[in-house]
Structures are given as structure tokens and as C-alpha cells.
Amino acid sequence: MAVQRKKRKRRELFALGNEAVAEGALLAGCSFYAGYPITPSTEIMEVMANRLPLIEDGVFIQMEDEIASMGATIGASLAGRKAMTATSGPGFALMQEHIGYACMVEAPLVVVNVMRGGPSTGLPTSPAQADVQMARWGTHGDHPIIVLSASDVQECLEMTVTAFNFAEKYRTPVILLLDEVTAHTREKITVPDPDEVEILSRVTPTVPPEWFKPYADTARGVPAMAPIGSGYRTHVTGLTHDVMGYPTQRPDEVKDAMLRLFRKIDQYYGDIQMSDEYMLDDAEVAVVAYGSVARSAHLAVEQARERGAKAGLLTLKTLFPFPRPAVEKLTHRCHTVVVPEMNMGQMSREVKRVNNGRTKVRTINRVDGQIITPSEILKAIL
Amino acid sequence: MADVTQLIHDYLRHNKKFPHVFCAGCGHGIVLGSLIRSVHALGLPKDDVVLVAGIGCSGRMAVYVDFNTVHTTHGRALTFATGIKMANPRLKVICVMGDGDAMSIGGNHLIHAARRNIGVTALILNNQIYGMTGGQCSSATPQGDISMTTPFGSLEKAFDIVDMCKAAGASYVARGTSFHAIQLDRLISSAIMHPGFSVVEVFSPCPTQYGRKNKFRNAVDMYKWLKSNTVKVETLKDPTQKPDDGRIPIGVFRDVEEPGLEERYFELQRKLMGQNR
């Protein structure tokens, strides 16, 4: 019996990292984009402006600033859409209050931050990786958050899909951190057929509206989410709320609500923490890198191996929650861990914290708007 | 009149703590009543109404009423409302903001919502003060008035919300007061049914924070002041000019039929997708 196989429709493109992000978002089912132009993220917005009006119910809107962009994105998420916005450092700073709001009301959405040199207007067209700790701690109040990164153009597409899936699965904003190099490099990418990709969507309530508790605890810690207008008339508030969504100051209710926010991420570290290993099995020197610098590191490790040095590379794809087990393993096995990054040591702090003095941690830092070159890393390895 | 309170109770969330949080004599309760009566009179299902509120006294209004309610951040209610309306244009999105909320911190969003003529209704509850935080001066506090942050009188001019929204391009602009409740019902109903961006500024007295500091003995005095210091715009000889006697004109200042942004967007989308097929 012959099984009729649907022909897979893959597309090959020669695309920018930013364009790949937009492709990934559309693949993941994103149907709403609100944004404000800012270098070096603007191409994401431009692709969305071209594509969303051409798909069923796709909405694109240019807002008056990044605060408004984030507000509209949350509004669309509450109304049931998979929504995204993209920005760069200064805009990301403006979005922080609303990212906190999204954490509090558990609105699934994706924020892409293409990092450029800072502080302030800084180096608008040059790369940096200086918003790493800001992505983790930028908004006020204590809350967990998922921060992902991508180092090449195909990964930009893949990690955007992953970001949407995590957002929907864990009902949380997910931040995708790129840097200018990754965003502005063109490479060949393969856009997979939608049938080949796992796409997750938020859980919606199945109980009748009068039984529905919009913020009830569940085994996963993630409550079902009813889109506005679906018959479940709920109250959404940035105030600390009880299981019904109404503001509360009762310490027992506040504690339960806050601890659930943490638990829904904490208990799935194994699922969320992603990293790639290269030549680490027998490595004596390990490089820990992320973003475009991981590509320099890859070449440096290759060159080191050619010269007989036992070097390896750990590429972090999830930055937060910090992939502790993967890094901890290195600190037990290698005599040196090299952390190259385009900031003065934001991720190496995390590595040092995990290392706990066990092994030598060497940092390579650049804040001059230039990518760290393979030869710089090679020098640190040898 | 018989069913007025009865029907309001039909729309309240009785599992919330009542009486509500507003002070004695606060106009916000009256506006809430007016809003409920308007929605009821229009026959809108509760599921189709979204009440988006900002931060401040007016922001607390959303929690009491059984619509889809969203209590957002300070000044940004209109941005959320814009997202909700564009995501689901079938919904009637009503945005409740205070004067500080809409005009000070959220001024930019207000003028842009007006400019893009998004099909959202903005109810701006102007009590001329920051009430929730204890009576500081807002951008709608009249020049010379006393507040916690202008103890010697405000030096800055107050925004004229109607003029600004008109200038920014809102297609429906009206002003009412908590005292003129029947007129307010009419204004809010027309605003909700208006296709583009509609603004209703409501003078809603704050006896606790504004009145006491500015020589109003009690709430009743403030409503008496509203009664004698307002004039229906349609009774003015020249409705475009402010009255010489300093009275505040109330009524409808602009009402033009213009399709809202969401209508124009989805029209464009239909056209593009037709071409694509």
C-alpha cells in the first residue's frame, strides 16, 4: 500500500540574520508585530511590514515608541495572538516596565534585542553583547525570564521558533538576544516546511467560564489562558493578583503567586537550558561563548587543534536560566575556561559563579564595537 | 428610572469588595454608572466589551465591572488597547484613563492614538489632580491651583484635552461632567459606537485631594460649581470660541465619520490578498 507523502516545501534563501528572525516568527505562527524602527534591528520590522498584511489576520503596526510597541504586543497576546516585537539597546531599555508587566500577567510573547554598542546611543551600527545582564535583570521586581541567543543565520530562524514555543509553553515573555554581526550577516538558510517543525501554542481553558480560575496553579505551574473575547471575562492586572486575577495583598496569596512564577520555569531547566558542544570530549581548554563570538571561537578551536592543543567549545544557546550543568562539567574537566565576549564580563560572571574557584577562568573582553577575532581567542587558548 | 441601579448591579462583579475604592463624592463612580448604562443601552454583550484602564484612581474602575478588563501600566493603557483592537477588531475597546495618566505620562500615546484614528474609545476622567498618590499637580491642574507639589500655586497652564485631541486628529471629541449624567450617557454611547478614535473628557470631581486644597468645602460644592460653571456647547453663539465668562463648554466638539485604523488596515489586507490569489 503506497502511502501518499506530501512533498515537503522547503525554501532556500540568502538572508540576513534579521530576515531569518522574521521567517522564523512567521513559521512559528506569529500573526502580530508592533514595533519602532531602531538600528540594527530594523530589517525584522521591514520584513514583517511586507509579509504580515499578506497573511490571513496578520497584523503589523508601527507604534510611536518602544513603550507603545511593547504595550500593543502584550495587548495582542492577551487577545490570543502570537505576538512579537524587535528592538535594540535603547528601545529595550524603554520596554523594561512592560516586560515586567508581561511576566506578571504571564503574557506569552517574544522580544528580539539586536545588541549594539552602548551605553546610551553608543555605537548604533556596531556589535556588542552588553545587554546580557539587562535581559535578565532589566525590569524591576523579582521574576524568572528566558533569554536565548543565536550565532548564525539559520540559528536565528530556529531560535525564533524556539522562543515562540517557550513563550507559549511557559506563558512568559522570551527574549532573543542577537548581536549586530549575526543580525547583519547574510547566509544561506533553509526555511523548513511548516509540517516539519514542532509548533507549540498556549493551553486554553476547557472548563465553563464560571469555573475558570485564570491564575490557578497546575502541575506544570502554567495556567490555561483565555483570549479576550472568548467568553471568559477575566481581569488582567499588573498588581499582584490571586488565582481569580483580582489584586491581592494577602501575604499567603502573594507568596503563592510569586513562587508559582518561579516554579513554572525552575522545574523545566532541563528543557530550557540549551547549549552546543564542539570537541569537548577530551578538551583541556574550553571556550564558553555565545552569539557571533561563538563563530570566532569555533575557528579558533579548529586552529588550536591543528596546532595540537586540546581545545573545545561550549556555545550557549540559552543564556538564562544559565546552563549551569553544562558549564559546571567543563570546570571539573578543563584546566582553563576562556570566556570571550563583547562586553566587560557579563557572562563570565556567571561562569565564575558556577566555577566557584575550581579552575582558571580567562576572559577576553572588547567594548570597541569590533567582533572578537579568532586569533585573539587562539592566543588565549594556547 | 426604575431599573437604573438594578441594571448596574447586573454588570458589577459582586465577588469584589464593595463599596468600591473611590472616596465619598468622587465622580468616578458616576462615570462608571454612566458607562454601564451606555453599554446596556447599546445592547452590547459583555464578552465583546474590553475595558482597559491605566494606573491611578480611574485605573481601579476596571476591576469592578464584568467585562473583559485589563488594568495596565501608568499612561500606557492606549497602547494595550491598540494591540487588542488590532488583534480582534470585533471587540469594543474602551480605555479609561485619568488626566495624569492620559495627558502627562501618556500624552504621546494619546496624540498618536488620535492621529491614527484607532477604533478605541478613550474616557479621560479629569479630576485635575493625581488622586491615588495623594494629590500632586497634574498636567490638567488649573494654573494657580494648589496641590501637594504646587503648594504655592501651579505655575504651568493646564492642558485643554478637547483642543488637543481635536488638533491631533481624533474623529469624535466630547466633554461631559459627572454632574450631567444623562448627557454623559449620551456622549459615551455615541463615542462607543463611533467608528474611529473617540475621546470623552469627563470632569469628575476629586473632593478629597483637589477640592479640599482649593477652597471647596465638600463634594457637594464641587458639583454645584460644575453645574454653574459649565455651558452646553450647542447653546453658545460661536461654538468654536471659548465663552468670555470662563465657563467650560460641554457637549460634542467634533463628530466626523472616518474609518478607524483597523478598518483601513483590514480593507488594505483584503485588497492585497485578493491580488495575491
Add this chain to the structure above:
Amino acid sequence: MSKKQKGQTRVCVYPDWCKGCGLCVAFCPAKVLVLNAFGKAEVANEDECINCGFCELHCPDFAIAIKPRARNGAAQPDPRSGWEDPESEHGRASPPEPTPEPNPNPEE
């Protein structure tokens, strides 16, 4: 409100919700209401009520209801509401339960 005839209405004040702002007392054209010793609105001259509805429209706390008077002098019971006559045997008006809405199908 078409006929401003006196003696056609019951005026009900729900004291738990009244904050005593005095708007109803000050603006009632027929002086039906007074503030009592507890600072709450109270019906003093119900027979004078001309059913203008000002108090009901302007009570910021939804604490006043005007009801047509039944022939026997009691407020007309509303079968829909469960809103009780303040002078019935329970002695006190309580706010009605909201009318249940039909369950909308969430999948639509």
C-alpha cells in the same frame, strides 16, 4: 420620569454601600433624603419623591434605587432580581446577585 407625580415611588438606600457624600441630599429637588446620625443617606419624605431619578443616576456608590410603588404601598418585587423591599421581613435591602449570563461557547 414623564409625570412628576408625587407618591408613586419607593426610595431605597443601601446603607452598607452609602459613603455619605451627600450629593443625593443636596440635589434632591423634593428634599426626600437626609443624612442620618451615621452620616449615611436616609429616606425622610418618601411621599414627596417626584421620581426625577437624579439621586439614582448620581449616586457614585450605586446605593440608591427608585422603585415604582405597588398598589398596596410596597415596592414592586422584581422577579428577576431578588432585590428585596427594605421594609419586608428581612428588614434590609441587599444588593442583588447579577443575572446569570448564558454560557457563551468559548470555541466560537
Add this chain to the structure above:
Amino acid sequence: MKAPQPIDRFEIRLSGLGGQGLITLGRLLGSALALGHGYYVTQTQSYGPEARGGSSRADVVVSSRPISYPKTESLDLLVALSPEACNSYYRLLKKTGLLLVDTTLVKHAPTNVYLGLPFTQMAKEQIGNPMTINTMVMGAVTHLLPFADARVMRKSLEANLPAKIREVNAKAFALGLKQAQRHFGDAGGIWAAAEENGAHSEDDIIV
């Protein structure tokens, strides 16, 4: 598609003035090599004020293996369409690398060993459109790249241009290719000579 021949990191820099269409050229060249030929390609470019008005550049790295570091480090081919670009990037050229200049604009190349065609003049006089300089350069570069197939390059170029300007650019591409064939000789020979020249100049001091 023919199987790509093995290349290990071939680095090209296209440099010159803003307005010469170098960024478009980078995209077209990269796209043709990546999608048309099936090589691994990374293409980066200058951005911001640098890309408007003043100088402009686009970099292309080609390899038959996955490319790790996406930027250029030492160039195999430098295309310089302005004297400033030529002077500032010449030192990044490998000893065995090739320099291709626009002889209309670059009157004094920093070396005697270079290839040149009067691209600006040709675009103006023979095509009648100075905007086609970039596709003309693409034609010449196609001839110089031993791993590039001229037919595939032209097809990719045509697929990536809007109908309105397709014909004139195809003409410019053909002219660039033809002139390169006529003046530079066989590509294999050029690279062999460059190799030899690089080996000889091992001890030379480049000032």
C-alpha cells in the same frame, strides 16, 4: 547543480564609494554563490553613516565547508572602486591575493601587480547607465573566480533583479565578463601568476 569544488575560505572584499551599489553587489554575488552554486557563503557589509555618502564596502566569504568566523581576515580578492578604498584595504590582501580596480577612478594603485578595467567609463559610455557599474564588476569578478560558473551567475543575477532593470544589468554583466576575459586572460593563469608573485615577494617589504 554541479557539486561545488573544494575551497577553504575564499575571502572577497568589494569596496568603493557609497552609491556605487557595492552592498547590492555583495548580496547578488553572495546569493549567486550560495543558492546558485551551493557554496557556504557569509556576506557582511558596512552600515550606517559609513554606508551613506562616503565609503562603502561589502565582504563575501566563500567556502565548501561551513564557515565559522563570518567576517574577512585576509583577502583573496579585493575589488576597489575608489582610491581611498584601494589604499585603506590593500594591506589586508593576502600576498597571493588579487587586486581589481576601476581604472577610471583609481589612477595610482599602491602596487604594480593589479588588474584593472575602466568600469565607470564603460558603464557611462557603453551601457549608458552609470548605475550598472556594480553588475559590470560582478561580470569581471565572475571571470576571476575559478569556482564560479558564468551561466549560473547570470541566471541568479537576473532572478534577483526587478524586471525594469533586468535587461540593462544583464548587458552590463556580459560586458564586464567579456572585457575581463579579453584583458585578463585565463583565470587559472591569473591565480597561478599571483601564487608565484606572492612566493617571490615573500621577503619584500610592502610599504
